[in-house]
Amino acid sequence: MAQHRSGDGGAPTMRDVAASAGVSAMTVSRVLKNDTRVSEPARERVLAAVEELGYRRNETARSLRLGGSGMIGLVVTNLANPFYSRLALGVQEVASEHGLRVLLSNTAEQVDKERGLVEDLASRQVDGMIVVPAGSSHRHLAPAALRGMPIVLASRPPAGMDADCVLVDDFGGAEQATAQLIADGHRRIGFLGNPPALYTGAERFRGYWAAHESAGIEPDESQVRRGLTDVPTAEAAARALLDAPDAPTALFCTNNRLTQGAIRAVRALGRPVALAGFDDFDLADVLGLPLTIVSYDADEIGRRAGQMLIDRINGSSAGPIPARRTVVPTHVIRYGTH
Amino acid sequence: MAQHRSGDGGAPTMRDVAASAGVSAMTVSRVLKNDTRVSEPARERVLAAVEELGYRRNETARSLRLGGSGMIGLVVTNLANPFYSRLALGVQEVASEHGLRVLLSNTAEQVDKERGLVEDLASRQVDGMIVVPAGSSHRHLAPAALRGMPIVLASRPPAGMDADCVLVDDFGGAEQATAQLIADGHRRIGFLGNPPALYTGAERFRGYWAAHESAGIEPDESQVRRGLTDVPTAEAAARALLDAPDAPTALFCTNNRLTQGAIRAVRALGRPVALAGFDDFDLADVLGLPLTIVSYDADEIGRRAGQMLIDRINGSSAGPIPARRTVVPTHVIRYGTH
DNA sequence: CTGTTAGCGCTTTCAA
DNA sequence: TTGAAAGCGCTAACAG
Numbered sequence: 001m002a003q004h005r006s007g008d009g010g011a012p013t014m015r016d017v018a019a020s021a022g023v024s025a026m027t028v029s030r031v032l033k034n035d036t037r038v039s040e041p042a043r044e045r046v047l048a049a050v051e052e053l054g055y056r057r058n059e060t061a062r063s064l065r066l067g068g069s070g071m072i073g074l075v076v077t078n079l080a081n082p083f084y085s086r087l088a089l090g091v092q093e094v095a096s097e098h099g100l101r102v103l104l105s106n107t108a109e110q111v112d113k114e115r116g117l118v119e120d121l122a123s124r125q126v127d128g129m130i131v132v133p134a135g136s137s138h139r140h141l142a143p144a145a146l147r148g149m150p151i152v153l154a155s156r157p158p159a160g161m162d163a164d165c166v167l168v169d170d171f172g173g174a175e176q177a178t179a180q181l182i183a184d185g186h187r188r189i190g191f192l193g194n195p196p197a198l199y200t201g202a203e204r205f206r207g208y209w210a211a212h213e214s215a216g217i218e219p220d221e222s223q224v225r226r227g228l229t230d231v232p233t234a235e236a237a238a239r240a241l242l243d244a245p246d247a248p249t250a251l252f253c254t255n256n257r258l259t260q261g262a263i264r265a266v267r268a269l270g271r272p273v274a275l276a277g278f279d280d281f282d283l284a285d286v287l288g289l290p291l292t293i294v295s296y297d298a299d300e301i302g303r304r305a306g307q308m309l310i311d312r313i314n315g316s317s318a319g320p321i322p323a324r325r326t327v328v329p330t331h332v333i334r335y336g337t338h
Numbered sequence: 339m340a341q342h343r344s345g346d347g348g349a350p351t352m353r354d355v356a357a358s359a360g361v362s363a364m365t366v367s368r369v370l371k372n373d374t375r376v377s378e379p380a381r382e383r384v385l386a387a388v389e390e391l392g393y394r395r396n397e398t399a400r401s402l403r404l405g406g407s408g409m410i411g412l413v414v415t416n417l418a419n420p421f422y423s424r425l426a427l428g429v430q431e432v433a434s435e436h437g438l439r440v441l442l443s444n445t446a447e448q449v450d451k452e453r454g455l456v457e458d459l460a461s462r463q464v465d466g467m468i469v470v471p472a473g474s475s476h477r478h479l480a481p482a483a484l485r486g487m488p489i490v491l492a493s494r495p496p497a498g499m500d501a502d503c504v505l506v507d508d509f510g511g512a513e514q515a516t517a518q519l520i521a522d523g524h525r526r527i528g529f530l531g532n533p534p535a536l537y538t539g540a541e542r543f544r545g546y547w548a549a550h551e552s553a554g555i556e557p558d559e560s561q562v563r564r565g566l567t568d569v570p571t572a573e574a575a576a577r578a579l580l581d582a583p584d585a586p587t588a589l590f591c592t593n594n595r596l597t598q599g600a601i602r603a604v605r606a607l608g609r610p611v612a613l614a615g616f617d618d619f620d621l622a623d624v625l626g627l628p629l630t631i632v633s634y635d636a637d638e639i640g641r642r643a644g645q646m647l648i649d650r651i652n653g654s655s656a657g658p659i660p661a662r663r664t665v666v667p668t669h670v671i672r673y674g675t676h
Numbered sequence: 677c678t679g680t681t682a683g684c685g686c687t688t689t690c691a692a
Numbered sequence: 693t694t695g696a697a698a699g700c701g702c703t704a705a706c707a708g
Contacts, residue, residue, distance in 0.1 A: 011485055013701055024679050029703060037677060059461040060407060061701035063398045064684050085423040092444055104442040106430055123397040147349055260620060267624055282598060286605055351685055362695050367687060375693060399685035402700050
């Protein structure tokens with residue numbers, strides 16, 4: 001019954017190609033795999049049959065048989081942030097060099113969603129995954145939860161577990177930019193920060209603080225606003241700081257959205273205030289504001305994470321390699337006149 | 339031999355769960371599928387075994403058996419462009435509502451790459467795909483090439499074939515913005531455009547031209563520069579137009595990068611020049627330039643494309659539905675004083 | 677160089 | 693309500 005449906009609407013299978021070429025399915029498989037041990041005439045007949053039938057190998061069946069999928073998962077927190085879309089491109093670049101596809105998903109910073117996505121990726125037999133962890137609990141990312149599936153964390157380090165990761169020099173960048181403001185003569189530098197529970201938030205604050213200490217300046221806690229998440233909250237916080245009697249002469253912002261909020265506040269103010277912040281952005285030079293930007297290559301984070309993951313995938317048989325960590329450098333750019 | 343390895347390092351299979359729960363694999367399958375025809379005690383034993391073994395259903399095997407993958411493909415031309423990352427988020431939103439995953443890839447505007455990616459998606463048995471076509475040849479996207487796999491084109495219409503698509507009101511947006519400039523009193527309006535071979539380029543130029551005609555103004559071909567692709571080329575073209583003796587008093591730009599180039603040129607010039615362009619961008623209001631922006635909801639394009647694809651996937655049995663086309667509206671935003 | 681056999685992990689079908 | 697058999701399309705392992 002249903003003798004391997006040939007001729008019905010369904011897509012042709014290897015058997016169909018084999019029948020059409022007058023060989024066995026194995027020969028077709030070998031030709032498609034570029035196995036050398038196939039005679040030239042057979043190869044040609046197979047390729048002709050493939051062409052004629054419009055045959056396309058079924059990767060799902062292949063994956064099942066081979067035990068891997070040729071895909072890696074990438075889970076980011078916010079694809080709308082150019083930082084993460086760049087990171088994704090970096091990952092794709094490295095992945096495609098190795099013939100791997102990237103299955104990309106977005107968590108919108110929700111840990112529940114992350115957990116579900118990671119589970120699903122594992123279910124789909126990805127060869128490994130790269131995750132920008134949304135929360136501070138990483139239990140569901142631990143080797144135990146993933147049965148040893150290779151994983152690399154990006155932007156934020158593993159918490160309560162061990163894993164490869166690629167970080168940015170958050171501390172160094174913040175320290176350097178803050179030092180620059182101090183060198184410019186600023187003594188009251190406000191701080192607009194993202195939630196301190198986030199690794200980047202904590203590190204960048206550390207850098208800001210360390211720069212003060214190195215310069216022998218006592219930073220003023222009253223000039224610090226943390227837990228900011230978007231442009232409006234940052235703008236409001238900046239406004240509040242700048243309206244106070246002991247207003248800062250400069251502001252340090254821990255990411256592009258907060259910098260944007262600060263820019264709005266400063267614009268509305270009329271009085272010149274120096275700004276420093278993480279993440280370069282388009283037209284920063286055109287604004288005509290004294291801007292000190294901590295920049296870094298987001299693609300590079302993706303590329304390194306991709307490479308690390310691939311190393312891990314290929315080397316997984318060589319026993320438990322200790323977790324690696326790499327840090328992408330930052331550099332300071334200055335826009336406007338200071 | 340190798341009696342279905344139980345206990346070795348490999349991930350547990352349904353058989354392992356079945357053995358552990360004292361039932362058959364079928365019962366496990368039914369429980370996991372929420373099939374009601376399973377006794378309560380059996381269900382509980384299965385769930386307990388799943389929990390204990392840390393069992394995770396193999397979606398690859400499931401896909402092979404079911405003939406679909408629960409994934410849809412999304413192919414964009416440039417993920418670094420916020421427009422496309424937004425579009426991707428829109429697609430993901432709709433897809434996840436329907437329990438579908440999105441396999442996202444980037445063509446970097448290269449048709450060859452697109453062809454390969456589309457092939458690969460088909461090989462991976464995606465349930466359908468959404469493509470922002472890179473070139474003007476769409477043969478590899480035709481139903482014949484894809485064996486009737488559902489496809490939706492986004493941003494650019496099908497050429498030489500028929501398919502569902504979601505477009506932006508390129509013509510209307512360009513016409514409206516240009517009319518606005520004319521209403522402001524401008525009579526010499528330069529045009530900075532992307533390659534005319536691109537649908538968006540052609541449509542936006544049509545809109546620009548039509549607005550002139552409606553106003554009874556003869557547009558001047560010498561003020562038109564097309565084929566621009568990035569910020570530097572746009573800046574150079576704008577500079578050249580503005581340096582000429584019969585310089586335009588306003589410029590219309592067909593996309594965000596070209597607008598950026600024009601902004602740089604105008605900034606350097608010192609003389610006020612009105613700018614209009616497609617695609618809203620961050621801080622547009624802060625620049626302090628008279629800016630007329632054609633804006634639209636990129637997420638919405640993704641959502642509509644996703645919904646269209648899902649309709650097509652679900653309704654594919656109901657015979658050949660004619661290709662649909664939907665157009666996302668634009669609206670004009672004005673920044674600065676005009 | 678080529679083919680046969682077996683089976684990846686799951687679910688549909690049919691029978692109990 | 694449950695299970696046994698068969699097979700989705702492919703390829704490793706083993707003949708020949």
